[in-house]
Amino acid sequence: MSETPATDADGVEQIALRDYAEKAYLDYSMYVILDRALPHIGDGLKPVQRRIVYAMSELGLKAGAKFKKSARTVGDVIGKFHPHGDSAAYEAMVLMAQSFSYRYPLVDGQGNWGSADDPKSFAAMRYTESRLAAYAEALLGELGQGTVDWVPNFDGTLDEPALLPAQVPNVLLNGTTGIAVGMATDIPPHNLREVIAAAVHLLDSPRATVDALCEHMLAPDYPTEAEIITPLADIRAIYATGRGSLRMRALWERENGDIVVTALPYQTSGARVLEQIAQQMQARKLPMVADLRDESDHESPTRLVIVPRSNRVDGDALMSHLFASTDLERSYRVNLNMIGTDGRPAVKPLDVILREWLAFRTETVRRRLQHRLERVLSRLHLLEGYLVAYLNIDEVIHIIRTEDKPKPALVQRFGITEVQAEAILELKLRNLAKLEEMKIRTEQNELEAEREKLDKLLGSEARLKTLIRKELLAVAEQYGDDRRSPVVQREEARAFSEVELMSADPITVVVSEKGWIRAAKGHDIDPAGLSYKSGDGFKLEARGRSNQPAVLLDSTGRAYTIATHNLPSARGQGEPLTGRISPPSGAVFNGLLMGDTDRRYLLASDGGYGFVTTLGDLQAKNRAGKAALTLPRGAHVLPPAVIESDATWVAAASNEGRLLVFPLQELPVLARGKGNKIMSIPGARVEKREEYLVGVVALRDDDALVIHAGKRHLTLKGTELAHYRGERGRRGNKLPRGFQRTDRIALATRG
Template identity: 45%
Template sequence: MVSDRIVPTSLREEMERSYLEYAMSVIVGRALPDVRDGLKPVQRRILYAMHELGLTPERPFRKCARVVGDVLGKYHPHGETAVYDALVRQVQAFSSRHPLLQGHGNFGSVDDDPPAAMRYTETRLAPLAHGALLGELAEDTVDFTANFDGSQQEPAVLPAQLPMLLLNGCTGIAVGMATNIPPHNLGEVVDGLVALLRNPRLSDEALLQLIPGPDFPTGGEIPVGSGLREAYLQGRGSIRVRGVAHLEAVQPGKGRRRRHAVVVTELPYQLSKANWIEKLAEQVNDGRLSGIADIRDESDREGLRVVIELRRDGRPERVLQELFRRTALQSNFGAILLALVDGQPAQLSLRRVLEIFLEFRERTTLRRYRFALDKISQRLEVVQGLLEALTQLQRVILLVSQAPEAARAAAALQVQLGLSPAQAAAVLAMPLRRLTGLERQALETERQELEAAQDQLHLLLDNRNSRVEALIQQLQQLRKRYATPRRTRLLGRLATAAPATVAEPTSSGRQTGVPVAIPEDGQLLVQADGQLRLASPLAVSRLQLEQPAPLASRPQPPRCLVPVRPEPRIVVFSAMGRIASLRWERTAPQPRALAHFLPEKLGGQADHPVQLAALGGSTTTAGLALLSDDGHCRWLKAADVLELAARSRSSGRTVTVFKLRPGRALCRVAACPEDVVVLVVATSCGRLLRLDVTPDLLQELDSPAGAPLLRLLPRETIVGAACCEGAGQLLLATRHGRFKRLPVGQLASNRRGDLGQIGLRFLERSDSLLGLWPVADHPCFTLLTGDHRSCRFPWEQAPVQECGGAGESLLPAGVELADVIILGEIAQLPPPLFANHHPSRRY
């Protein structure tokens, strides 16, 4: 009998068969992600197990050990370490660009610190995973398969509403093949999907404009063109990635001379900070890197910061160049877009990944529509049966009362009234309260709504164009809900030398040196204290400028944010009526006073910067209204200001644009878009003067000395000016913290020289108007208080009132208002005393 069970076979054939089975098991069951939902089997099983446990974002955290136990016992009979490692990676914000899980506890760090044991950590689903991966699971959108022992059912793929393969990327090593897909920005990927839906023949160049490159969770910089095209068009390529570093002067110790230092704030993706510092120290000790005196890790919860202090004879540019050349601060990311397509591994281009996902998304959408149609049809059948029974109520009561049992009653209803079995069952289960007139009306309303929904679903199922438009709307909603600013900056070219130089102050305090390599998506940020710095999208997003914030001491809020692409021309107006071009190309992540970027004649007490305006580039300003403190005004076209600023830039000197009377100063500059029709000027006494912007008025104001706009009372000053539309609104604020919004239409038109009208009534004699500002598209406005605190309010917090209204207080009693900031293309700069005497003051 033993010989009957022995089957002679070739060793070569058995090895080939066994190895192939093992290889396919690893490829399909463990190492490679599915192109449809972008998940490996273990990741998919973790998410599904947590979905079954009810660990939604609004529920409490649950121990990771419970989740791992469920995954092992029901779906994934492998080692617990593999499951826990996969869970941890989906929590880590430095590993996943869009984490699918939320964690509570120690889940490791960029220093390669291991996470705590699973019995200590807790987790739950992130909103993105709950809404965009698992939200449609109960609507028959995907097939389910039996688990390893046939006791449970699990989804073969999750009904992903977004291509997670691109959003979070993936790394995996299979048998004879590997995948290494970089993460991308959600907003850019959605833009690419929408463009392909609207134009399936979209060119590769247009697609690469929408999805220009990876977006790593740790930030960094990518030179455009460095392997990106090959990786996206062929599915394989090498992408150059480097960290972000800048040069600054640091104080080694009390009483010691300041030294130059290279400060690293972002590292390439998947680079361990601790290992990089260790290897860097080894190279310094071995003499392979010279000019470095000390290396300090000053990272904290605010972000990464590694300070590399230089020796006195160290050349900052050369040291930074050597760091990029000799260390992993600049490295290559080997992109391999390999994933499972119909259960088979395939190397895909970027376009093919998006196309396969869209095909999958259309199939899941069709199944969801059919599922919804079945549910609606079933409910509509029941509602129609109930309405039919209510129209023949007496007959129904007679049939039911005469039937000996429920089954006979159901049969009688079906025969006598023509009801279906489902309708008859619903009639028998109908409670007596359904017999009221209100309940009957509710059923009729429900029937109408169900019929309308049924018609809409039929339209979507029968018309692909309607389905495509619905899919585009859903993608745009997901983009609005989950998209975040890009973290990895794309540079126009790769600079092999240092991207910046340390700003050496001259005897006058002005900055010299070579301009910094500006990232494509960087923004120039003017702080509340008037200092300028270069901010990354990640740094701007951390400010949460679109969210309200309570009154508290916090870092300097921005007065102005200007994108560096397309290149803007930033013009600074001085108190003596002069302008100068701001040399913003020399900015760095560390804030510096505006005086360092201006000609030497600006910045003193007599002729200090008053206002800053961003012109050219993507700005919409067509003209500028300049007001002096004695009520005179001059109008300048934006094109003329740009021409004069260019002259100032080339000569290095200021240019006078407003000839002021002796002892007078420029106090306000109002930016006027092309469609502006009204100019409103405000005084400290609460008077408002409305002037309609007409060609005649502009001609009167177009002279070097300007023309008087209004007569000022004793001790009255001009506190604000705004250009706006006739249907717009103005925000008025007093020094005691009272606010209101005033419709411009409430103001009567005036002529030059008029007194105007009272726009706001003061409740206290000591109070006065601080200023007025046009209500902008930005959702919030920022308040700065006299005790150096700040807060943000949505526009709705300021009530809409007519002229003479006193407004409402938004600040606690006794708190003085110092300034109001509304982000836009123009910013009021702080007084020189404030800016010079409180350089490190924190609001």
Template identity: 35%
Template sequence: MAEQIVKTEYSEVMQKSYIDYSMSVITARALPDARDGLKPVQRRVLYAMDQLGLNYDKPHRKSARIVGDTMGKYHPHGDSSIYETLVVLSQDFKKGMALVDGHGNFGSIEGDGAAAMRYTEAKLKKFTQDVYLADLDKNVVDFVPNFDETEKEPAVLPVRVPNLLVNGADGIAVGMTTNIPTHNLGEVVDAVCAYMDNEEITTKELMQYCIGPDFPTGGIVINKSELEQIYETGNGKIKLRGKVEFEPAAKRSERDKLVITEIPYTMIGANIGKFISDVVDLIETKKITDVVDISNASSKEGIRIVLELKKNADVEYLKNVLYKKTKLEDTFGVNMLAIVDGRPETLGLKQIIKHHIDFQYEIATRKYTTLLNKELDNKEIKEGLIKACDIIDLIIEILRGSKNLKMAKDCLVNGNTEDIQFKSEASKKQAAGLNFTERQAQAILEMRLYKLIGLEILALQKEYEECLEKIAKYERILGSKKEMAKVIKADLLKIKKEYALPRKTQIEDAKAVVLEEKKVQEQEVMFIMDRFGYAKTIDMSAYERNKEAVHNENRYVFSCMNTDKICIFTDNGSLHQIKVLDIPFTRFRDKGTPIDNLGNYDSSGENILYLTPFEQLKGKKMLFMTKLGMAKLVDTSEFEVSKRTVAATKLQEDDLLVGIYVTDAVKEVFSRFSLDGEVKEEEMIVSSQHVIVQTADGYFLRFPLSDVPEKKKGAVGVRAIKLTGKDTVEDVYLLTQGDELTIEYRGKNVDFARLKMAHRDTKGTKIRV
């Protein structure tokens, strides 16, 4: 066959392919069905377990076998996703009602992973069998071909409770996500029954039965007043808190304790470890000072995170800090998105229950139709057998006189007596009047002789009466929506009675945490940092006792208030700010902490040019000089920012700062007369200081600081010196008028006082060596 090239627009092919992929992920992978509340992989795992016969009263089976059957028959998307689904279905700290009974290591609430599938075993829970998989043999749901059309699988499971609410759901599709909280089984059943009694019921009225989410980890929902809006729209944020209890010391040798017994649902997994780490950070940074130790004493019995307290600790303040500064108070983003009739749709509480009830009516209709048809068939057979018992002698005569089974059956159904030997003409005439149905005739031919015993005939008549009662019952249910509703409600109430658990999550309207930071007692401290970058603050008295050693052993030494900030200006034009309170306050001989660990400063990529407390900069102007000769003055008010790191100046490509100075420059206003006699005011920089710029090629330029204009920190600046070739600025000095300063330059003394005064943006004087 000759090849045929199809020309098409590339963008159209990509668009169609991506839309097809997106819809596949949305409808067949990531989002649950509104009817059974299950994602395809969950449904397939449960069905595969049911087909393997892993009933609650049977032994556990290796998880690898379950995963293999699921992947080979129904879900060809990789074993890891299937096993992860199996694990989650067994975790009672993630699901409102766990559906799988796991045996072995199936992970923990603290984020520990499950053992490999070859080590663990699983089977179905009784709840799952009774509520999720019952009646699959009664044609209650459609079965569809699997991926290779070698097996059949249910399009949806006949779940009898709103699983979308009971177990919640989470999933990330393409361009959309779902996140539905878990709810209490008993409350959900009550809400469903209330809806069935009154389909015009409002969301607010439904919430009298289902008052809000019920998370398996307990905790407290603190925005009760917002829940109605969330359940009305299917979107919103639920605010959660862990439960904290105060345990006073039982003995004098013990300490008072603050114990976390329940955590927010969002904290399960690695976030428990992060919470403990955050508390440790709060202790180390002295945000909380009343906690002496923290330990995790959680076990199978439940969560127990213990904070040991100092005597007379402020418990309420500690609780507020934990709620404000850690994940002990968190938000659960609700987005109740599910697949409805093949399309994703955001559902409110009432809509979820409505779709569930519609599904239940459909299941019940199909179930009782199947049962009715079965009983009608049974009735037909029973009627035939009873009639046969009344004329059993004739039946036996027909059987003995027939040459084969076909001849006997034809006589029973059509009254055909040809070639059949009868004892008398009366029998033959009676046989000719027989008109059993095909099914009745087959049942008569298969009937055993012991059925002719008197008691067996009575039992047959009793079964027939029971069959008639069942037919009447099924016809009554199918003929009246009200009767069907009664059956569905009775079923739900039975499930509630057997499986419902007490509510775990409290729901209330709590006050928002207002954390009033404890005022720090202001005091003067001495900041010191050695040449290796280890910084600390020490008491002033310790400094006075060790003054000589402090200055000999450290690169930076200055006093500051403990409420101040340390400003670090680096050669790449950055300003890093560190609160003095974040710097460890220690004894003089203690090592301190690397300055890199206290802020965003990175010693491997930038060098410190200037380090000072911010209070000493207030009201001043700073001179910035770069390697490419750009200079400017910046008012220090520009650096009053809340960010820990900002750009102190803008640099050109391949440029670096070589010098930063705090100057005596001020801005003064001068008045002058213009030619037309008007008085005009002008701002000018006034300073008694001079700038000396030194280049790598030996040029020195001295000019008044007042020549340098004031700019914003985001400006590049102006040219301070004309550079030739590849010459660069090597150093810069700031000299107050009248001061004398001599430096050694390549073995020759350079007296700055003897350098002639010039102007900015000139070449300067070459020093010959």
């Protein structure tokens, strides 16, 4: 038993503040959850929405009625059923009237009810007029047929329906959002035909799985033609768990070179999208866009025109960037949280939602049939009394005229019930004249047939299920329409990187011996003639574009990537590389590369090993770079050699005056590693620095190779090079006398 609260001398209850606050908070929480924020699975409505629809039906504002001022409806709602602010009730009413917010609007509005750009721009309720939409009949049609329970209103003077007898799973059709205490709901709208098809399938196959239901109900269906781009497997996972997220993407097309957006994601403002694009244009992040226009009108509710600077602009890439950086693509949370038939809130998977709703619908139809059966039986009972009155009409009239209390006299004389006697007494004289036996018996026969049919329906689960199935299909035929939001597989949107948005100006990147880097505009500069710090000088250069990164290769075989668009000008002396990357202590730089990511290079160590790679494989994302070339013991990194697209041979020379030329295809293409043996050099001689490679180059068939030994140089080409051809990994042939101590090799400059 609960403890009785203590009272003071004046009889006032004494309750601990903690207990009082806890109870008050819990009471408030349950009120917000059950009576404010969450929809019921039965009719899919929150209490305020249910009361608005019911109040409008009581005012006679059905779909065919004349419009009435919205203030009249709001007054009835807050005065009779929903004692809250008029603005809150009106906003709930507006939402149900907006075709861009509700998939199947419940209210038909006349006047300014807001726009997709600004849903809150609706006129005051004293200006707008409204009535129920035709679809509302699917919720109200069976209301007066004993289908639902009735409860007192807030002051106990009126009754209101606890639920509406929905003929469709409205909780899925229009969806809803709401924030309660400790929980929220985000139910997306769906297509009526698809939901009915899934419900019918579940009715026919009670053990159907979520996957089977998703064959009929593909995905949510928003009141917009924008695409749902979430993969179907992810959508099915949402339906299986009741939680997840969806992505929608705007529709666009090319029209005379312009990009025209024709449909926006759900609840997305076109003005907001144009503002986001304009902000990027002002920040010079969209140099490929020349102009924006909003050409939306009544005929084309959404028509946003994006004008590219030229026909060479890649429309797909531009829109991919805009999808990633603006509201042209949006994500929507899904949280199928609702109040179930047990009166408790819960997040439910799709199969549970439809099973519970079908149970609700079955009980509603059963109550409707039972109510009708009672009406039929009551009418048959009265008809029996009328038949008695017709067959004995003169005696009935005599009893009524002569008896002080005719009811008991009629009951005693004809053996009828008090109800039948009361019905006879309430008949008007003119109706007595019209009582014809044939009409009474005809109505009796019709009602007897209906009673028999109702008894069969109520006595057979199979017949009842068939009736529900037939009625569901009829509602789908009456109110259903085609899907509006197509489900499409699309690649993930990608925003332009900072480099991609920059102009591709020619630049020359220069690295000094002490590791200082800078960039000069153009390709016609002399790097050796630039100004250097005392004791420093030119070491490496690379020519490329300002939107291309530079790749540095150090003496440990690590590769580093540096953005070139923000390098200091060559007019100064640059900045140290250590401010941008973190090479190992003592490392020096042996290679500087720029170009397209698919440009090929030959990486090799002077220990005689190497491989082919691409500039893209050498690029790293962090300051510490990435391990590219693995060095044999005692070996050093050779400067990378460019491989032209038509190169077919590799030439390698050692300091001992040996030269080997072999096919380029014999070297592997790797992203990193040691590579394969280029020229056979004993490891011990490499460690002692007695013999090692001095250079490798990639040759074309008509290239000439220049061998340098001190101040001497030797040019070999054609048949002269053929003498040094062999298999990869051989020792190679000796060069002529005077070149026994080779310094380096290089391609001859083409004239």
